[in-house]
Amino acid sequence: MHHKWTELDDLAALYVYQFGEGTLTSAFLCDKLDIERGSLAMRVQNFQAMHGQGGLSNYAEQSAAIYQRFKSLTESELRETILNAIQLQA
Numbered sequence: 001m002h003h004k005w006t007e008l009d010d011l012a013a014l015y016v017y018q019f020g021e022g023t024l025t026s027a028f029l030c031d032k033l034d035i036e037r038g039s040l041a042m043r044v045q046n047f048q049a050m051h052g053q054g055g056l057s058n059y060a061e062q063s064a065a066i067y068q069r070f071k072s073l074t075e076s077e078l079r080e081t082i083l084n085a086i087q088l089q090a
Contacts, residue, residue, distance in 0.1 A: 012082060018075070046058075
């Protein structure tokens with residue numbers, strides 16, 4: 001089944017792109033958001049492309065909007081945003 005990416009999914013990919021395997025690991029995010037690890041890795045490469053670091057340049061408008069809106073958050077701010085959103089969807 002094809003995954004329909006949400007803004008929260010994109011926030012998770014942005015977190016992994018910017019902060020790597022920080023407090024929120026890829027495994028944790030994939031589990032909580034029901035995303036396959038390979039799909040998350042590809043979305044991370046989309047954020048690399050947006051930042052001019054290679055990656056996969058065929059990215060969604062939603063991903064670009066999330067990047068522009070949240071790229072300046074600190075690790076703790078982005079982590080808190082994601083964890084709050086995960087709690088709201090539960």
